Amino acid sequence: MQSDATISVRQVIKNYGSFRAVDDLTFDVFSGEVFAMLGPNGSGKTTTIRMILDILKPDSGQISVLGGAITDAAKDRIGYLPEERGLYRSVKVLEMMVYLGMLKGMSRPDARHRSMELLDLLELGEHAKSKVSELSKGMQQKVQFAVTVLHRPSLIIVDEPFSGLDPVNTRVVKDLLLSFRADGGTIVMSTHQMWQVEEMADRLLMIDRGAQKLYGRLEDIRQQYALHAIVVEGQGDWAALPGVDHIEHNGREGTTLYLKPEATSASVLAAIATAADMTIDRFELAIPSLNDIFIQVVEDR
Amino acid sequence: MTNHIWQVFAYELQRNLRRKGFLFTTFGIPILAYILFFGYQFISSRSTGGEDIATTITESEQFQGIEKAGYVDHSGLFTDPGDLRSVLSPYNNEESAQQAMDAGEIDIYYVFPENYLDTGDVVAYMPRFSIAQATESLVQQLVYAHFARNVDPILMSRLISPAAINEVNLQRDATGETTTNFDVDFPVIYLFVMIMMISQFTTNGYLMQTIIEEKETKLIEILVSALRPTQLLTGKILALGVLGLVQIAVWLGAVLLLARIAGDVGTTLLFLLNISIPTGTVILFLVYFVLGYLFFAAAYGMVGAISNSMQEGPQFAVVFVLPAVIPLYFMTIFITQPDGTLATALSLFPVTAPLSMIMRLTISTVPAWQVILSIVLLILTNIGMMWLAGRLFRVNTLLSGQTPKLRDIPKLLRG
Numbered sequence: 001m002q003s004d005a006t007i008s009v010r011q012v013i014k015n016y017g018s019f020r021a022v023d024d025l026t027f028d029v030f031s032g033e034v035f036a037m038l039g040p041n042g043s044g045k046t047t048t049i050r051m052i053l054d055i056l057k058p059d060s061g062q063i064s065v066l067g068g069a070i071t072d073a074a075k076d077r078i079g080y081l082p083e084e085r086g087l088y089r090s091v092k093v094l095e096m097m098v099y100l101g102m103l104k105g106m107s108r109p110d111a112r113h114r115s116m117e118l119l120d121l122l123e124l125g126e127h128a129k130s131k132v133s134e135l136s137k138g139m140q141q142k143v144q145f146a147v148t149v150l151h152r153p154s155l156i157i158v159d160e161p162f163s164g165l166d167p168v169n170t171r172v173v174k175d176l177l178l179s180f181r182a183d184g185g186t187i188v189m190s191t192h193q194m195w196q197v198e199e200m201a202d203r204l205l206m207i208d209r210g211a212q213k214l215y216g217r218l219e220d221i222r223q224q225y226a227l228h229a230i231v232v233e234g235q236g237d238w239a240a241l242p243g244v245d246h247i248e249h250n251g252r253e254g255t256t257l258y259l260k261p262e263a264t265s266a267s268v269l270a271a272i273a274t275a276a277d278m279t280i281d282r283f284e285l286a287i288p289s290l291n292d293i294f295i296q297v298v299e300d301r
Numbered sequence: 302m303t304n305h306i307w308q309v310f311a312y313e314l315q316r317n318l319r320r321k322g323f324l325f326t327t328f329g330i331p332i333l334a335y336i337l338f339f340g341y342q343f344i345s346s347r348s349t350g351g352e353d354i355a356t357t358i359t360e361s362e363q364f365q366g367i368e369k370a371g372y373v374d375h376s377g378l379f380t381d382p383g384d385l386r387s388v389l390s391p392y393n394n395e396e397s398a399q400q401a402m403d404a405g406e407i408d409i410y411y412v413f414p415e416n417y418l419d420t421g422d423v424v425a426y427m428p429r430f431s432i433a434q435a436t437e438s439l440v441q442q443l444v445y446a447h448f449a450r451n452v453d454p455i456l457m458s459r460l461i462s463p464a465a466i467n468e469v470n471l472q473r474d475a476t477g478e479t480t481t482n483f484d485v486d487f488p489v490i491y492l493f494v495m496i497m498m499i500s501q502f503t504t505n506g507y508l509m510q511t512i513i514e515e516k517e518t519k520l521i522e523i524l525v526s527a528l529r530p531t532q533l534l535t536g537k538i539l540a541l542g543v544l545g546l547v548q549i550a551v552w553l554g555a556v557l558l559l560a561r562i563a564g565d566v567g568t569t570l571l572f573l574l575n576i577s578i579p580t581g582t583v584i585l586f587l588v589y590f591v592l593g594y595l596f597f598a599a600a601y602g603m604v605g606a607i608s609n610s611m612q613e614g615p616q617f618a619v620v621f622v623l624p625a626v627i628p629l630y631f632m633t634i635f636i637t638q639p640d641g642t643l644a645t646a647l648s649l650f651p652v653t654a655p656l657s658m659i660m661r662l663t664i665s666t667v668p669a670w671q672v673i674l675s676i677v678l679l680i681l682t683n684i685g686m687m688w689l690a691g692r693l694f695r696v697n698t699l700l701s702g703q704t705p706k707l708r709d710i711p712k713l714l715r716g
Contacts, residue, residue, distance in 0.1 A: 053526045055696050072305075080526045086518030091316065099312045103305065103527040147523065 005064075006031045006155055006186045007052055012061030014047055014210075021047045022058070023210035029188055029203075034181055036201035036218075037190040038290075040298055044210035045190045046083060049157055052188075053080055066155060076105035079148040083159035083190070085141075087132045093119070093143055094128040097150060104151035111150070118146040122172065138169045145173055149180060156180065157188045162196060174200070194290040206297060213297050218290075225293045229286035230257045230265055236278030243268050256286055305528040309536025317507050317544055326503050327548045331555035338559060370439055371398045371410035376417040383446045389439060395426075402428065411440060490636070490663045493586065494629065494656055496552050501594055502622070504545040505601040508537055509614050512605030521699050534694045538598045545594050549587075582662050585672065592679045593655030597621065599686035606694040609704050621652075628656040639665035649675045651682035689714065 005028035014022040022044045029035040039045050050056040051063055054070040066074045088096050094115055101111030119125045122142045127135060135143065141164055148156055161177065162170050177200070181187055191197060197204060197218070204221065206214035214221050232238065233254040239247045243263025248256040259268065265285060272278050288296070317323055371390045372379065382389045390407065392398035398410040412424045423440055449457055512534075515521040524533055600621040608614040628635065628647050635644050639661045648657035648667070654675045661667050692714045698705065705713055 050696075050700075055522070055525050055700070075527060078526070080523060082519065082522040082526075084519040084522065086520045088514065088520060089518065099308075100523065100527075102308050102312075103524070 005029060006066060007188065008062075008064045009048070009052070010062045012048070012051060012058045012063060014044075014051060014056065014058050021210050022051070025061075025207065025210070025212055027205050027212070027215055029186060031186050032181065032184055033202040034177075034187045034189060034200050036197040036204040037188060038192075038194075038197065038204055038206040038214075038294060039208055043208050045207065046159065047210075048207070049080075049159060049188070049190065052157065053078065073105075076151060077154050079151065079153035079156035081144060081148040081156070081158040081161055083163075085144050087140060087143060087147075089133040090131055092129055092131055093124070093135070096132065097143070097147060100147050101150045104153075106151050114150060114152070115146070118150060119143075121176075122146055137164055138166060141165055142169065142172065145176065149176070153185070155186045155188070157190075159190045160192070161189060162191065162193055194294060198290050206294065208298060214293070221293065222287050222290070225288050225296070227256075227286045227288065228259050228261070230259065230268060231255070231282070231284050231286050232257060232272075232280060233282035234278065234280035236272070236275065236280075241268060241275070242271050254282060305532045306536045306539070309528070309533055310540045313511065313537050313540035314543060317511070317541060320507065323503065323507070323544065323548075326499065327551050330499075331552060334555070335559065367408045367436065367439065369407045371401055371407040372443070373398050373410065373412045375415045376413045377415075378418065379413065379443055379447055382443065383450075385439075385443055385446060389443060399426070402426065490632070490660050492556065493659050493663060494632075496549060497586075497590055497593065497656065497659060498626070498629075500545050500548045500552075500590075501597050504541040504548070504594070505597040506615075507544075508541045508598055509601040509605040509608075509618065510611065511537060512602065513608050513611055513614050516605070516609060516699060517611075525696055525699065530694050530696060530699060531691050534602050534690065538595070538602065542591070542594055542598065545590070546587075549590060585662055586659055588676065589655040589658055589679075592676065592683060593625075595683045596651070596655075596679070596686055597625070599683065599690040602690040603686075603693045606690070606698050607705050607710075613704060624652045625656065628653050628660060632660070635660040636664060640667070645671065649678060651675075651679045654679050 007029035009025055009027050012022055012025045013020070025044075025048060037045050037048070047056065051058050052065060052070075054065075054075065063070070066077055068074070094112070097115040097119075098108060098111045101115065102108060106114070116125065116128060119128050122145075124135075124139060124142060124146075127139065132140060132143070145161070148158065158177070161173055165173060174196070177187060177189075189197070189201065201218050203217050204214065205212065231250075231254045238244060238255055238257055241257070243260055245258045245260045247258065250256060257268065259265070269283060272280055272283075367388070369388055369390070371392050372382075373392050373395055374380070379391070382391055390401070392401065392410065395410075395412060398407070398412075401407050402410055409425055409427045412426070414420070414422055414424075417423065445457065449460075452460075515524060601618060604614055604617040604621075608617055631643060631647070634641065635657070638644060644657065644661055647653045648661050649671065650657075658667070658672065658675055662672075693710075695713075698713055
């Protein structure tokens with residue numbers, strides 16, 4: 001199956017016995033984007049990722065990766081950071097990285113050189129000869145990330161890339177992800193940290209019980225879930241404004257004005273402007289956070 | 302495809318080769334055996350001191366607690382103790398000897414009656430409480446000193462002990478005329494069987510450990526995103542198989558070297574000199590080693606695939622280990638009746654065949670058809686075992702954090 005998309009998933013179904021883990025999923029991931037996969041625990045994200053990586057076979061449907069059915073050569077162009085991660089404990093960091101790099105098609109000298117380069121970049125150069133078990137958890141996470149991008153993949157699939165990292169290391173990994181994208185790489189990211197998705201993702205797929213719930217550009221989805229409401233800060237009797245149904249005080253976050261069906265944000269703004277006893281410091285459409293959207297989708301099921 | 306197998310092979314080889322446990326079992330055990338052997342040689346050469354009677358006599362600690370002894374001679378044969386004077390004093394009668402003993406001058410005295418030459422009777426007198434024991438050797442020395450004064454010491458030692466018999470079973474002909482010899486064959490069989498067992502259980506133990514470690518640390522998920530599980534298993538089995546052969550080579554080499562050195566040094570480990578293993582047997586030994594190794598490799602691979610901890614693995618492995626070591630319980634039967642029904646049956650049954658056949662081949666002449674049949678059965682079993690291992694060693698099992706229940710196994714095998 002030929003496709004322009006970096007990853008193309010078509011009507012994929014996967015069952016474990018009588019349990020349907022992935023239910024008729026269809027989506028594309030395009031070159032150079034950060035694509036987020038969201039969903040509650042057990043929703044089928046990891047199963048979908050494993051099928052993309054050819055670790056598992058779908059029961060039906062097609063998956064094409066990097067322009068065709070997945071081959072060993074294609075696998076060498078993908079980097080994978082699994083959610084449940086681990087490294088050989090009693091092996092030296094560099095030695096293990098070289099082995100894993102070679103399994104991904106690198107030559108020994110290249111794997112060695114590139115490993116040292118990444119370790120230096122992650123400020124782990126002095127630990128190259130240490131055993132993995134001697135590293136702190138944060139260091140191990142960074143090594144794990146280094147393994148993911150070691151073989152210069154063009155696509156990386158990262159499952160919860162920030163879990164277990166402190167704010168400083170979160171920043172480090174995030175910068176690495178962004179520089180990977182800046183170099184033309186494609187990122188598929190599965191995470192529960194919605195603010196990271198809001199900050200980084202171009203498009204997203206949300207699945208629940210194996211089926212697609214949301215799919216598309218982040219901005220479009222947020223607009224789609226926009227409330228018929230306005231958030232304001234300032235002085236005045238907001239509830240008395242024409243077109244306002246009811247209000248909600250959110251403390252420092254301002255006040256949310258829920259509008260009557262016939263009102264528009266423009267009519268409300270005009271009304272505020274003409275009211276003599278009102279001042280306004282902030283006026284914006286109430287767009288829900290991804291977190292709110294996520295909870296709403298899951299609770300609506 | 303094969304490239305991945307090769308990469309896994311190379312990595313597992315160098316990684317396991319450096320294991321302390323492997324280095325110890327491979328090189329430490331032979332070194333330890335050498336130290337024990339030469340230590341024993343050294344001590345025993347010091348205490349026996351060779352065949353020279355003259356030097357032996359003066360060493361009083363030889364005479365079991367006797368520092369000085371006396372004798373009363375009524376036979377008239379031993380008028381002069383000669384070189385033995387320092388430890389053995391003559392007395393004219395029992396009274397004077399008794400006085401000397403009461404005074405603590407001697408620990409014991411012997412009385413030779415008039416008819417000593419005909420009867421050989423000697424009476425030894427000792428205090429009631431004494432660390433001394435009435436030993437024959439002092440009398441023996443006295444007798445030699447008188448009657449064999451001019452006899453060559455080497456001839457003398459042959460007269461005393463004409464033959465140190467070490468039976469060697471040379472007859473292994475087709476007539477079935479095999480005389481079993483416990484003295485020589487038992488250590489040889491024991492050596493072979495132990496070498497085989499220790500090597501197989503160490504290397505396959507490592508095989509299982511590396512699999513379980515990859516499962517426990519979840520590294521397996523990264524590995525299977527780069528290669529197929531069967532490639533991983535194949536690479537590991539080959540690497541540890543080579544390690545097993547290295548181990549065997551080192552041990553057999555050590556034994557053969559020891560046998561050569563033992564020939565020069567002394568006769569303590571005489572049986573080693575008699576190990577003249579025919580080339581055919583060595584080849585068969587290797588064949589059974591490889592086939593036995595593959596059987597356990599498949600078994601331990603399966604166990605590794607379904608185990609989730611280092612504690613669980615060995616518990617499951619017992620299922621395969623126990624039947625395989627059955628021949629050890631019947632070792633005596635193999636030695637006394639190497640071609641009996643039980644020994645033959647066990648050497649044909651694939652699980653017990655490697656150990657059993659090696660025992661039989663060492664002792665007896667096994668008919669060719671039995672050897673061929675057992676090898677064919679073992680190969681067929683191994684193919685089946687590898688197939689089973691391939692079915693179990695798959696992503697679903699490897700990535701599952703749960704140990705499958707017994708009733709789930711058929712489902713897993715069907716895939």
